[in-house]
Amino acid sequence: MCMARTKATTLTKRPRARAGARPAEPAGELDSLRKVFADFDGITIAEPAVKPSPEVARAIRKAVRDYFANLNARQSG
């Protein structure tokens, strides 16, 4: 009885998301982004007047790069 209850619980329990796991984007997301932002072609984005510390700035740049690399990989794969 006790075992049956444990088993049922195990079967219905959803796996927990890994801490820090990245939400999946649809495979065509990069193309969709390119299409939307193509209208802004030629605009130069200004450097922000203020920035966080160099360490945080580096981490942000890497996070953005990784996000787009991931989108690119999904698109090609």
Added chain:
Amino acid sequence: MPVKAVDRNVFINCPFDADYRPLFEALIFTIVLSGYNVRCALEDDDAGNVRFDKLRRLIQESSWSIHDMSRTELGANALPRFNMPFELGLAMGAKYFGSRKQRRNKALILVRERHTLPAYLSDLGGSDPTHHGNDPANLIREVSRFLHVMPDGRLLPGPQSYVAAFAKFKKALPAIAVALDWNAAEVDPLTNYRVYLLFLAEYMKTVMRASGDSRA
């Protein structure tokens, strides 16, 4: 023709509270994507810098200003928040009594509802402020119409392109924040202004590079 940095500066005069966050996000998104530089009191976290001096410097360095009066309403002490009308007055003073260059400054006044310039600002009657109805998409439309050209003088895309791009950015932000080992709520323009602004700029630069690469 390259433009001087001052011509790219847009001073924002708005409330910095949680209720206003969706509008604030839309506001800075539109300014940055148009190629301009956001300037506001949040950029200076040095407590030793006197607030009035800070505002005076920001207004002095900005050719453009956007003033959202929609939240100038009575508080718990039965008094409105006078900061925003005060800063609008300061910007108007620069425009009308400043240098020849400052007299060409452009200002956008936003209110919540159509034709409802608050009674405390009746001196501005006849100038017909723009309303956003508390809707970020409306605010994007009005701000992109106000700026209407890039800093180099070319026409900006239509408001619908901004609304679509803003939705994409909002969707991407949680995933990028996770890559930084943060949660999306921590990338907050009010409590983490510098971080949010760099996020925004880096995201736009990267997506626009990707957009250019796909056509090359």
